[in-house]
Amino acid sequence: MADDRFSRREFVAATTSTVGALALAGCTENQSSDGGGDGLSGTIDIAGSSTVFPLSTAMSERFKNDHDGVEFNLQSTGSGGGFANHFCPGRTDFNNASRPIQPDEESACAENGVEPVELTVATDALTVIVNNDADWVDSITVEELGTLWSGDEQPETWADVNSEWPDEPLELYGPSDASGTYDYFIEAILHAGDSEVTHRQDYSATEQDRTIIQGVEGSEYAIGYMGYAYYSENTDRVKALAIDNGDGPVEPSLETAKSGEYAPLSRPLFTYPKKSALAEEHIAEFARYWIENSTSQEIVADEVGYVPLDDDQQSEQMDALESAIEEANSS
Template identity: 75%
Template structure:
């Protein structure tokens, strides 16, 4: 993964494409606009963020807008995977936030605690984890949870499509997915394979870059992969999303089905974790407030990025947790 950076405002299409080949993005030097007002005027400093590739486009959209109002703040965002961010950046105390597509694990909390890092969990959106196949795979439009489990399980993993369903072709399965540093990988195990199950098969093309999953599936009629919904929506002219049958019929991934709780078991909350100690710095606290204040935005979260915004109740819960952490950090 490359740690090149780019400056200024970038479009959603550009930063989604860039995140496939560029592991980090630096957003600096935006033109200041609007009235900052109040205690936030004149904010300056650096904010470092690592973690989930799934949350990366949402974090970037929020950072762009925040810096358009606060040109003295530089926000550096790396797409490292949820686990990679916790292990290599956040818990060692090197970043102010860690984006995550699954909750922090107890062993990660222990590492954070050992380094005097107190994580503050903030829910920022809901995702519909999406299973994709090649556009030419006309034999499948929907897949049961059990079929998904068979394909990806480490126990007697099938080699051919027909090994899973006799109506499917006698052609080799080609699998693409995230690495074990990804929260998407962890969530897929929890939702599909089961935490007490045999685990995730390892004979697949694993990558930290969602763009590589799209490229792999697009390039072979026999390919299948999974990734966050935002990356599918940006590339829905290149691959086909499968509906998922969890026992009550086939449900396609969409903002509407995820919001309604119908797209099961692959709809999931997305998080950012703030380092409480960093919230003592006003520019960090104000960015965290800005993100949660805008987490209900249909325009940003849904229309621009492709996730389900928070409802008012979830937003208030996140804001209460944030304000309590800020008060403790600055008290």
């Protein structure tokens, strides 16, 4: 099992664009059918969030293991990049997102006759990381984090943020502005005190979380942020900071994200199937499979590193999905 998880980790880390015809790994206790040879066939195109990408990869691999006539094309494009360039133009069947779809994205979809169906699939703990040698900092306040990433203040050294920190240049790594993680960070941190504050642009921006890990690992004075799943696979390479939202520092973990203690950086994760695509049996069955397994500790928590849905959340999401499938088939 350890070797299988390692190979999956390396696969996800090495992927930069499209993964076609996924190879099959693992099995799950929550099967939605009796296995392959059931006649399901077709291609499923998925783009969007790099944060949700490892979860969609895990679900896709397992589904294909049960339904070998179904192929997947998976892309890690960022939430916004996926909506703008793939989903709303009608080029993909699903868009993964680490924040809710925005009104302008809904309008762009509507112009092309694309109706998104919002499905919550997990909870993430957005994680702030520093170099392992950064022994002067173990926690950071929401205010300090906002100052550090402020496009208005743009501090140049650690000491500019906190006088007790080193007078050394900040080296910043984070997601690009196509990322839902970037959007969420702005709302949760930068807009916590002032809704007009912008995100600084003098940083190393990327849609590849492994690049953020590498950058922070390589510099004593670096800092970055990303989804918890990528940090959880690299805890030996970088250090996560506890976040102080006014009630004392809280470390990111599945437990603190689930309880809500890890505020304000706990967040829901989504996938958005295109309603009309749900009229196709193989796409509807994959959407059902994902929600059926959204409560799986084995897949969502142990393998990928997010908080699974509870039974009530799963039931709510399945009701929304079944209603959308029924509407897709009746139109």
